[in-house]
Amino acid sequence: MALMRLTSPHAHGPMSTQRVMQSVLLATIPGIIVLTHFFGFGTLVNILWGSIVALACEALALKLRRRPLGFYLKDYSALVTAVLLCIALPPYAPWWLIAVGIASSILLAKHLYGGLGYNPFNPAMVGYVILLISFPIQMTAWAPPRGLGELPGFMEALQACFTPSAYDAITMATPMDLLKQNNSLLIKDLWGQYPQFGRWSGRGWEWANIAFLAGGVWLLYQRIFTWHAPVAMLVTLGLLAAIFYDGGSSASGGSPLFHLLGGATMFGAFFIVTDPVSSAVSLRGRLIFGGLIGVLIYTIRIEGNYPDSVAFAVLIMNFAAPFIDYYTQPRTYGHRKKRAGE
Amino acid sequence: MADVSYKDLSINGLWKNNPAIVQLLGLCPLLAVTGSVVNALGLGLATTMVLIISNTSVSLIRNLVSDAVRLPTFVMIIAAAVTCIELLMQAFTYELFQILGIFLPLITTNCVILGRADGFAARNSIGPSFYDGLIMGLGFACVLAVLGGLRELSGTGALFANMDLLFGASAANWKIVMYPDYQPFLLAILPPGAFIFTGLIIAVKNLIDDRIKKRQDALKTRPVKGAKRVRVTGAVS
Numbered sequence: 001m002a003l004m005r006l007t008s009p010h011a012h013g014p015m016s017t018q019r020v021m022q023s024v025l026l027a028t029i030p031g032i033i034v035l036t037h038f039f040g041f042g043t044l045v046n047i048l049w050g051s052i053v054a055l056a057c058e059a060l061a062l063k064l065r066r067r068p069l070g071f072y073l074k075d076y077s078a079l080v081t082a083v084l085l086c087i088a089l090p091p092y093a094p095w096w097l098i099a100v101g102i103a104s105s106i107l108l109a110k111h112l113y114g115g116l117g118y119n120p121f122n123p124a125m126v127g128y129v130i131l132l133i134s135f136p137i138q139m140t141a142w143a144p145p146r147g148l149g150e151l152p153g154f155m156e157a158l159q160a161c162f163t164p165s166a167y168d169a170i171t172m173a174t175p176m177d178l179l180k181q182n183n184s185l186l187i188k189d190l191w192g193q194y195p196q197f198g199r200w201s202g203r204g205w206e207w208a209n210i211a212f213l214a215g216g217v218w219l220l221y222q223r224i225f226t227w228h229a230p231v232a233m234l235v236t237l238g239l240l241a242a243i244f245y246d247g248g249s250s251a252s253g254g255s256p257l258f259h260l261l262g263g264a265t266m267f268g269a270f271f272i273v274t275d276p277v278s279s280a281v282s283l284r285g286r287l288i289f290g291g292l293i294g295v296l297i298y299t300i301r302i303e304g305n306y307p308d309s310v311a312f313a314v315l316i317m318n319f320a321a322p323f324i325d326y327y328t329q330p331r332t333y334g335h336r337k338k339r340a341g342e
Numbered sequence: 343m344a345d346v347s348y349k350d351l352s353i354n355g356l357w358k359n360n361p362a363i364v365q366l367l368g369l370c371p372l373l374a375v376t377g378s379v380v381n382a383l384g385l386g387l388a389t390t391m392v393l394i395i396s397n398t399s400v401s402l403i404r405n406l407v408s409d410a411v412r413l414p415t416f417v418m419i420i421a422a423a424v425t426c427i428e429l430l431m432q433a434f435t436y437e438l439f440q441i442l443g444i445f446l447p448l449i450t451t452n453c454v455i456l457g458r459a460d461g462f463a464a465r466n467s468i469g470p471s472f473y474d475g476l477i478m479g480l481g482f483a484c485v486l487a488v489l490g491g492l493r494e495l496s497g498t499g500a501l502f503a504n505m506d507l508l509f510g511a512s513a514a515n516w517k518i519v520m521y522p523d524y525q526p527f528l529l530a531i532l533p534p535g536a537f538i539f540t541g542l543i544i545a546v547k548n549l550i551d552d553r554i555k556k557r558q559d560a561l562k563t564r565p566v567k568g569a570k571r572v573r574v575t576g577a578v579s
Contacts, residue, residue: 096525100527108538130529133528133529133532134526134527134528134529134530135525135527135528136528138525
C-alpha cells in the first residue's frame with residue numbers, strides 16, 4: 001500500500017465565488033416557491049425583471065470601470081443581489097421601483113466602493129432601504145395572502161409590474177403592521193379578529209420563513225457559511241421576544257415564534273446576515289455581529305416606524321463589523337493573546 | 343502679491359479652486375439647504391454678498407489691524423455683514439428667510455468667508471479683493487444652484503418651483519414640470535441625497551480635469567521624429 005506522500009499545507013481547493021453564488025441562488029428556490037404559492041406570481045416577476053436590470057447595471061459599471069465584462073458577469077454576484085432584493089420587495093411592485101432599487105444596489109452600494117468584495121454594506125439591503133425611505137407607500141403595499149384575496153395570474157402580474165396605472169393591486173396590512181398598531185386587543189383576540197394571522201405567525205409568512213430556513217440549513221450543510229451569525233441572531237431575537245411577550249397582553253410584542261417565523265427573519269438570518277463581504281470575519285466576531293443584529297431587529301420592530309427592520313439592523317451592524325473584527329482577532333497559534341489596541 | 347491677474351482670479355474662483363467642490367468649504371449649508379433651486383440660489387447669493395462686503399472691508403483695514411487681533415476683527419466684520427444681509431432678506435424675501443432659517447446666520451461660520459478674508463483680502467488691495475469675493479461667491483453659488491437643480495429634478499420631477507420667493511411675483515410661473523406623474527424620490531431631497539449628488543458633481547469635475555490634463559500632456563509629448571536606438575546592456579533573457 002502506497003503511503004500518502006503529500007506534505008503540508010493540506011490546503012483544500014477554495015470554493016470559487018461562482019459556486020458560492022450559485023448555491024445561494026439554489027437555496028432561495030424553496031422560499032420563492034412558497035412566496036409564489038401564497039402571494040401569486042408577483043415575486044417571480046420581480047425577480048425576472050430585477051435580474052435583467054441587475055445584469056445591465058453590472059455591465060455598465062464594469063464598462064465604465066474598464067474591467068473584464070465576462071469574468072465578473074459570470075460570477076453571479078449581481079444576480080444574487082437582484083434575487084435577494086426582489087424577494088424583499090413587495091410583490092406586484094411597479095417596474096421603476098425595482099429598477100431604482102437594483103440600480104442603487106449595484107451602482108451605489110457595490111461599484112462605487114470598488115466592486116464585489118469591497119462593499120462595506122450589503123448591496124441588496126442598501127437598495128431596499130433607499131426604496132423604503134424614498135417610496136414608503138409603494139414599499140409597504142403587500143398583497144393579501146392566498147385565501148384572503150384573488151391571486152392574479154402570471155400575465156396579470158406582468159401587467160401590474162409594467163403598466164402600474166392599469167392594474168389596481170389589492171393590498172392588506174401585514175401581520176407585522178397589525179401587531180405594531182394594536183394597542184387595545186389581547187394577542188388572542190387580535191389573532192381571532194384578523195384573518196392575516198396564521199398558526200404561529202402571519203398566514204403565508206410562516207411557511208415562507210420555514211422554506212428560507214430549509215434553504216439556509218442546506219447552505220450550512222454545504223459549508224457556504226458558518227452557523228455563528230444566523231444562530232446568534234435567531235437566539236437573541238427569540239430571547240428578547242420571550243422576555244417581552246408578557247403572556248399576550250395588548251401591549252405585548254408578540255410571541256417568540258411570531259418573531260422567528262414572521263417578516264423577513266429567516267430570510268435575513270440565512271441570506272443577508274451571512275453575506276461574507278459585509279459581515280464580521282472571525283467566528284467570535286460573527287457571534288457578536290449576529291447577536292446584536294437580533295437585538296436591533298427586535299428593538300426596531302417594536303419601537304420603530306417601519307414595517308420590518310432586518311434591513312436597518314443589518315446596515316447598522318455593517319458599520320460596526322470592522323470594529324468588531326478589531327476586538328475579536330483570533331490568537332495566532334503559538335502567540336500569546338494580544339491585548340486590544342496593541 | 344502686487345500683480346494679481348483678474349483672469350487667474352476668475353479661473354481660480356469658478357473652477358480650479360472652487361470653494362464648494364475643490365476646497366470643500368462650507369459643506370454644512372451646501373448639504374443642508376440645496377433641496378431646491380430657489381433655496382440654493384437664495385443662500386448662494388447671500389453668501390456672495392457677504393463675501394464681497396467682508397473681502398472689501400478687510401482689504402480696506404488690512405494695514406490698521408495688528409496680526410494678533412486680526413481673526414477676531416475679521417469675524418466681527420463678517421458677522422456684521424451677515425446681519426445686514428439677514429435683515430435685508432427678512433425685509434424683502436420674508437418667506438425665503440423663513441425657509442433658510444438658521445443657515446442664514448450660520449453664514450458667519452462658513453469657512454469660505456474667513457478663509458478668503460485671511461488668505462486673500464488681508465494681503466491684497468481693494469480692487470482684487472472685491473473681485474475675489476465676487477468670483478468665489480459666484481463659484482459657491484453656482485455649485486449650490488447646480489446641486490439644488492439636480493436634487494429638485496430627481497426629487498420632485500420639476501425644476502424652478504417657487505422662484506417667486508426670490509425674484510418676485512412675476513417668477514411664480516417659472517416652474518417646469520419635467521414628468522407629470524413622477525413619484526417623488528424622497529432620498530434626493532433628504533440629506534443623503536445631498537452627499538450623493540455632491541460626490542457625483544466632484545467626480546464629474548475630476549473627470550473633466552483629467553480629460554483636459556490628458557489633452558495637454560498629449561500636446562506636450564509629441565513623439566520625436568527620427569528613430570532612436572534603445573541602449574541595451576547586460577544579459578537579455
